[in-house]
Structure formats: structure tokens, C-alpha cells
Amino acid sequence: MAKIDQKTAIKKVSKQGLEIRNLPEEFKNDELVVLAAVENDNYALYFASKELKSKREFIKKVVKKFGGALQFADETLKADKEIAKIAVKSHWIVYNHLNEFLKNDKELLELALDSKSRLISNDTPLETCALKFKDDTDIVKQAVKKWGCAIQYASDRLRNDKEIGLIAVQDVGGALEYLSERLKNDKEIVVAAIKNDSYALQYASTTLQKDKDILKLVKG
Numbered sequence: 001m002a003k004i005d006q007k008t009a010i011k012k013v014s015k016q017g018l019e020i021r022n023l024p025e026e027f028k029n030d031e032l033v034v035l036a037a038v039e040n041d042n043y044a045l046y047f048a049s050k051e052l053k054s055k056r057e058f059i060k061k062v063v064k065k066f067g068g069a070l071q072f073a074d075e076t077l078k079a080d081k082e083i084a085k086i087a088v089k090s091h092w093i094v095y096n097h098l099n100e101f102l103k104n105d106k107e108l109l110e111l112a113l114d115s116k117s118r119l120i121s122n123d124t125p126l127e128t129c130a131l132k133f134k135d136d137t138d139i140v141k142q143a144v145k146k147w148g149c150a151i152q153y154a155s156d157r158l159r160n161d162k163e164i165g166l167i168a169v170q171d172v173g174g175a176l177e178y179l180s181e182r183l184k185n186d187k188e189i190v191v192a193a194i195k196n197d198s199y200a201l202q203y204a205s206t207t208l209q210k211d212k213d214i215l216k217l218v219k220g
Contacts, residue, residue, distance in 0.1 A: 010036045017041030025049070031058055038062055038069050045072040056080070063087035067094040081105065088112050095125045104130045106139070113142045124150040140164055148172030151179065165189050173197025176204065187211065194218055 004012075009027045012019045017040030020028060027033040029049035037044035045053065045062065052058055054074040060083055063070045067090030070078060077083055084102050087094040092115030095108060102108055112125040126134065126143040127150075133139045135155035141164055143150040148171030151159055158164055160180035168175035169189060173196035176184060183189045185205035191214065193200035198218045201209060208214055 006030060006033060009033045013037035013044065014040055017044035018047070020044050021047040028052070034058075035062065038066055042066050042068040043072070045069040048072075050074070053077075056083070059083060060086055063090060063094075065090065067091040070094055071097050081108070084108055085111060088115075091115070092125065093123060096123065096128045100130075103128060106133065106136075109133055109139060110142070113139070113146060115146075124153065126150045126153040134158075137161070137164070141167060144168040144171065144175070148175035149178065151175050152177075156180070159183075162186065162189065166192055169193035169196060169200065171196075173200035174203070176200045179203075181205070184208075187214070190214060191217065 009023055010033055013033060014036045017037040020034065020037040028047060029052055031052065034045065034048045034052055053072065054077065056077060059073045059077050063083060064086050067087035070083065070087040079099055079101065081102060084098055085108060088108055088111045092112040095112035098108065109125055109129050124143055124147055126140065134153060135157060137158065140154045140158045144164060144167050148168040151164065151168040159178060160182055162183060165179045165183045166189060168179070169192050173193040176190065176193040179189065184203060185208060187208060190204045190208050194214060194217055201214070201218055
């Protein structure tokens with residue numbers, strides 16, 4: 001590669017972040033170039049110099065905008081709570097990639113659950129958090145308000161909690177599948193689930209699947 005200057009390097013990585021891997025080593029240690037690359041693609045941080053990935057203030061700056069880049073930072077910084085907080089605030093899904101020590105921290109979990117981004121699919125901090133939080137009423141309630149099916153990762157005790165069960169099925173009717181057998185036989189719960197999604201009937205108890213009021217509701 002012909003010799004290029006910083007301005008040209010920034011231009012290249014701004015168009016294609018991973019192009020940083022083909023640049024001379026000096027640019028992999030250049031904060032402006034690496035920032036421009038990460039702005040285009042979080043994975044670009046992987047190709048930054050070891051020195052830069054170990055630079056605390058630089059990594060704080062990076063994860064504030066692009067939380068997912070934390071996975072490529074130096075191991076000591078991945079275990080830094082202050083940096084983890086900044087990254088999780090940037091995007092909740094970063095929580096799922098924190099180490100076990102940090103996942104034991106309730107403040108970080110609450111930050112992830114408080115994220116404005118809606119939790120979808122099987123991605124919820126409740127899945128990967130410490131076991132003690134799966135039996136924490138406030139935490140589980142907060143999780144199912146974001147995504148009803150997060151109830152599947154709660155403790156047996158809380159999957160049998162009617163208040164939490166209602167919150168879950170009012171958000172996602174199909175969350176009925178993950179509630180306790182007692183709640184699957186609770187008419188108020190089942191009606192709430194079916195009002196949200198008629199297909200949720202399949203998860204109700206055998207008794208309620210034959211209930212006249214519920215069948216009338218399903219048929220509309």
C-alpha cells in the first residue's frame with residue numbers, strides 16, 4: 001500500500017470500518033482513525049493496537065457511542081464497572097456479554113432493563129443474569145414489562161405470581177406458555193392472554209380450553 005496520511009486513512013475507514021485492518025500499524029494506534037472506523041463498524045476496534053484497546057479514557061469514549069465495541073477492549077477494561085455502565089447505557093444488549101462478576105451487580109442489570117430499546121426475541125438480560133435476580137420480584141417485573149416472554153427465565157416462584165403473569169400476557173399473549181400450571185388455569189390470566197393473541201389458547205389448561213366464555217372470546 002502506498003503511503004497515506006491521517007486524513008486519507010480516516011476517509012477510508014469512514015466508508016468501510018474494517019478497512020482499518022489493511023492500514024499501516026501507525027493508524028491502528030491513532031485515536032481519530034480508530035474512532036472513525038468504529039463509528040462505521042463496531043468490530044473495527046478488534047484491529048486497533050493493543051495499546052489503544054488498553055487506554056481507559058479512549059475506550060470510555062468509544063463505548064459511550066458504540067457499547068458493543070466493549071467486547072474488543074482489553075480484558076481489564078471489560079471488568080471495569082464504570083466502563084460497563086457507560087456501554088450498557090449505550091445499548092442494553094451489552095449486558096449479555098459482561099463477565100459473571102459484573103452480572104452479579106444489580107445496578108448494571110437495572111440499567112440494561114431500563115433501556116429505551118425494546119427487548120425482542122430471546123434477547124433479555126434476565127436470561128443471562130445471576131440466578132438470584134431471576135427470583136427478584138422487582139427485577140422480573142421490570143423485565144416482563146419490556147418483553148412478556150422474558151418470564152420464561154424467571155424462577156418457578158415468580159412464574160407462579162399472578163401480578164407478574166398478567167403483565168407478561170398483556171404484553172405478549174403467548175407468554176402464557178411459560179407461566180405455572182396454576183396460572184394457566186386462571187381464567188383472568190387466560191382471558192388477558194387471548195385478548196392479546198387468540199393463539200394463546202393452546203397454552204391454557206385443558207379445562208379453560210373448553211370454557212364457553214373463553215371459546216366465545218376466541219371466536220370473536
